[in-house]
Structure formats: C-alpha cells, structure tokens
Amino acid sequence: MEEQNHTLDSALSVNSGIDQPPSVDKKAVLRFIRKKKSILPAKEYIDGVLGGNRTLLSQAITLIESQLPDHSIIAQEIIAGCLPYSGNAIRIGITGVPGVGKSSFIEMLGTYLTNQGRKLAVLAIDPSSEKSGGSILGDKTRMENLSNDPLAFIRPSPAAGSLGGVARKTRETMILCEAAGFNVVFIETVGVGQSETAVHSMVDFFLLLMLAGAGDELQGIKRGIMEMADAIAITKADGNNVRASEIACGEYRNALHLFPLSESGWVPKVIAISARENRGSDTLAGIFAEYFDHVKASGFLERRRMEQSKEWMYSTIRENLLADFFHDHTIARRIKEVEKMVMEGRQTSWQGAKKLLEIYRRKE
Numbered sequence: 001m002e003e004q005n006h007t008l009d010s011a012l013s014v015n016s017g018i019d020q021p022p023s024v025d026k027k028a029v030l031r032f033i034r035k036k037k038s039i040l041p042a043k044e045y046i047d048g049v050l051g052g053n054r055t056l057l058s059q060a061i062t063l064i065e066s067q068l069p070d071h072s073i074i075a076q077e078i079i080a081g082c083l084p085y086s087g088n089a090i091r092i093g094i095t096g097v098p099g100v101g102k103s104s105f106i107e108m109l110g111t112y113l114t115n116q117g118r119k120l121a122v123l124a125i126d127p128s129s130e131k132s133g134g135s136i137l138g139d140k141t142r143m144e145n146l147s148n149d150p151l152a153f154i155r156p157s158p159a160a161g162s163l164g165g166v167a168r169k170t171r172e173t174m175i176l177c178e179a180a181g182f183n184v185v186f187i188e189t190v191g192v193g194q195s196e197t198a199v200h201s202m203v204d205f206f207l208l209l210m211l212a213g214a215g216d217e218l219q220g221i222k223r224g225i226m227e228m229a230d231a232i233a234i235t236k237a238d239g240n241n242v243r244a245s246e247i248a249c250g251e252y253r254n255a256l257h258l259f260p261l262s263e264s265g266w267v268p269k270v271i272a273i274s275a276r277e278n279r280g281s282d283t284l285a286g287i288f289a290e291y292f293d294h295v296k297a298s299g300f301l302e303r304r305r306m307e308q309s310k311e312w313m314y315s316t317i318r319e320n321l322l323a324d325f326f327h328d329h330t331i332a333r334r335i336k337e338v339e340k341m342v343m344e345g346r347q348t349s350w351q352g353a354k355k356l357l358e359i360y361r362r363k364e
Contacts (some may be wrong), residue, residue, distance in 0.1 A: 039063070039070075042077035049082055049180045054153065057180050061155060064172045079172050082179035087305070089121075089178045090292060093199040095189040095225065096209030101235045102188060104275035105209060107143040112281035113184055114151040121177035122146070122154045122186045125170050125195050153182060167198040168319060171312060174202065200228045201311060204301060205291055207284075208232045212241060212248035212272075226252075227259055229268055231287055233280065237272035245272040264300045266291060331360055 040056075045063075048056025063075040096102050110120050122143075146152045155173060174185055187203055189195040200206050208229040226232070232252050237245035252270045261267070269287050273280025295301040325331060335356060342352040 039074065042074050042081060045074075045078045046081035049078070049176055050085060052181050057153070057176060058155075060176055061173050064169055064176070075172070079175055082176050086175040086178035089174075089183045089185045090205070090288065091174065091185045091187065091203040092288070093187050093189070093196075093203035093206045094209065095196050095199060095207075096235070097211060100209045100211050101275055102209060103143050105233070105235060105273070106186060106188065107146045108273075108275040108278055109281050109284060110143075110146045110152055110186065111149065112285065114146075114149050116285075118151065118184045119182045120146075120149075120152045120184045120186065121174075121180075121182040122152065122188065123170050123173055123177070124156060124188045124190055125167060125199055153177065153180075167202070168312075168316060171202050196225050196228065202308060204295070204304065205230045205288060209235050210248070210252070211235060212237070212244040226255065230262075230266060230291060231269045231271070231284070232256075233284065234270070234272045236274065236276070238274040238277045238279075242272075248272075264295050264304075265298060266294055325360055328360055331356060334359055 040059075045056055045060040049060055060075070060078050063071045063078065066072065066075070094102060094106065096105075106122060110122065113120055143154060147154055155177075170187060174187070177185055187199050189199050206228050208225055208231070210232055212234050234245045234248045234252070249270045249272050256268050256270070271280060271283050271287070273284070292301070295304070338347070338352045338356055341347045342349055347355070
C-alpha cells in the first residue's frame with residue numbers, strides 16, 4: 001500500500017517498460033554502404049545507357065561528375081563506348097537575363113516537344129553553383145510537369161568550381177543522353193557572363209530570352225550575347241505587357257540588322273512568347289526546323305560540330321594541364337613561397353609565374 005501511495009503521489013515515477021531496440025540498424029547501414037560503393041563494369045553502364053535505362057544513365061553521369069580518379073577512369077570508358085551512338089540530337093542552348101522566366105519557358109517548350117513525341121534532355125551549366133548551393137535545383141522543382149514527363153530527363157549541373165570543369169562535364173553528359181535516345185537536348189545557363197560562351201561552343205542553335213522594358217541594368221550583357229543568338233524570344237508577352245513586347249521585337253530586329261551576317265548565313269529571328277498563356281512553342285519549333293534545314297543543306301552543321309570537337313579536345317588539354325600543375329607535389333610545396341614574394345613586391349607577377357613554371361618543368 002505504501003508503494004501504491006508513492007506511485008500516486010509522484011508524477012515522475014517511471015515504469016520499467018521494455019528494452020528499446022538500438023536507434024541504428026547496423027546491418028542496414030552496412031548494406032547501404034556496400035550498395036553505395038559498388039561500381040559496375042563500364043560495359044554494364046554502356047549497355048544500360050544504350051538501352052534507355054534511366055537509373056544506369058544517372059549513375060553513369062554521377063561517375064562523370066565525380067572528382068575521384070578511379071571514377072574518372074571508368075567514366076571515360078563509358079563515354080568512349082557511348083560516343084559512336086551520340087550526335088543524332090538537335091542541341092539547343094538557352095540563356096537569358098535574371099527573372100526572364102527560363103524555367104517556365106523550358107517547361108512550356110519542353111512539354112510541347114514531348115507531346116510531339118520528342119525525347120528531351122535538359123542539362124545546365126551553373127558555374128556559380130559552388131557558392132550558391134546549386135540554384136538549378138530550384139529550377140528543377142519549378143519544372144514540375146516536365147520533371148514527371150516520361151519523355152523528359154532533367155539533370156542539374158555539378159558544382160565543379162570552374163566554368164571549364166562544368167562545361168566539360170555537361171558536354172560529356174550530353175553524349176550519354178544522346179546515346180540513351182534523347183533526340184533534343186536543351187543546355188541552359190543559370191548564371192550570366194562567360195557561361196553563354198561555353199554553351200554556345202557546344203550547341204547547334206543558341207536561343208536568347210529577353211524581357212521587354214527591363215532596363216539597361218538587367219540587359220547590359222545583351223550586346224555580346226546578341227551576336228551569338230540564332231533567335232531571340234521576348235518572354236512574358238501577355239496582359240499589359242503585350243504592347244511593350246511588340247515594340248521590343250521591332251527594336252531587336254532592327255538591332256540585329258546592324259550585326260554582320262553569321263558564318264552560317266542564317267538571319268536571326270525575333271518572336272514574342274508567353275509561358276503563362278502557353279503561346280509561342282509552335283512558332284519556335286518552326287524556327288528550329290527552318291534553321292536545321294538551312295544549316296544541314298549548306299553543310300554548316302557538320303563543319304560546326306567538327307570544329308566544336310576540335311575545340312573540346314584543346315579545352316580538355318588545357319584543363320588537364322592546369323589540374324596537373326596545381327596537383328604537383330613540388331608546386332604545392334613552393335607555391336606559397338613564390339606567392340608571398342609576388343604579394344610583397346619582391347617579384348613581379350610575370351616573374352612569379354615564370355619561376356613556378358620552371359619548377360614544374362624541372363620537377364625539382
């Protein structure tokens with residue numbers, strides 16, 4: 001009875017209960033680690049990619065993105081195995097000023113193309129992703145319909161730290177996507193600046209998205225990019241913005257006439273579109289068809305891709321030489337010393353660079 005009174009009097013009494021299971025299932029963790037670490041032979045990835053297996057395609061792209069040397073070796077085997085089956089897609093670069101509505105536009109045009117039976121891969125170049133945490137991921141979640149489309153594949157770009165590194169990985173990912181049967185590839189730039197040049201160097205058609213009446217503060221980059229554009233689309237041409245969009249189209253058409261004719265002989269088109277009203281996709285698809293008929297008939301498309309392949313080779317050489325230089329043990333040991341001398345004015349920048357290059361060549 002005494003014990004019972006104590007139980008009633010105390011609000012903090014604890015029943016003995018039963019033994020709790022461990023919070024972590026060690027066997028499950030071990031299975032997960034083994035599964036995560038397992039890498040298939042290159043041939044299995046190649047066969048999976050060629051067979052349209054999305055899981056193996058994604059895993060192969062992850063190997064391409066990896067910084068580990070072992071992963072790089074197998075990734076190059078996969079790329080070499082897929083290369084003969086690539087090149088059959090139309091490659092379209094898409095860029096635009098911040099706030100232009102790239103995600104909405106890609107979802108609208110991408111859905112239109114998949115409804116026509118096209119298989120679409122959407123890739124991105126995002127050199128800022130290392131600092132921003134990968135803004136393209138937000139774009140992917142906004143393209144909800146396209147993300148769930150069985151004929152579409154959306155792949156965020158890796159945070160590779162340098163524009164060259166991201167561009168190379170995007171090119172290699174494009175090869176795998178084409179080998180997997182995707183016959184349209186969108187390559188989107190998330191940032192602005194040099195990324196447009198990188199995208200232009202790997203696509204057949206370069207599409208520039210612009211806003212009507214956005215002001216020079218947003219469109220200060222437009223002149224250099226306009227010279228690369230094969231078409232300009234004025235977005236958000238709806239509601240009260242219709243008239244402004246029509247005026248902008250006229251202004252851009254006039255501006256494009258001031259530029260010299262491109263090597264392809266193609267005259268860039270300018271149109272107004274609205275993702276909100278789902279308007280403009282059919283017109284753009286017609287422009288793409290007209291452009292590709294033009295560049296295929298003239299032989300320009302074949303020449304352009306040959307030039308791009310050559311440039312990719314030299315770009316890869318530059319990237320590998322740079323990586324080899326900074327990973328060299330002797331350079332790692334001496335670079336801070338030379339850097340300090342340059343910063344203190346005891347050597348010029350040119351002398352410092354020359355000294356480090358001499359050290360690298362001698363491997364002292």
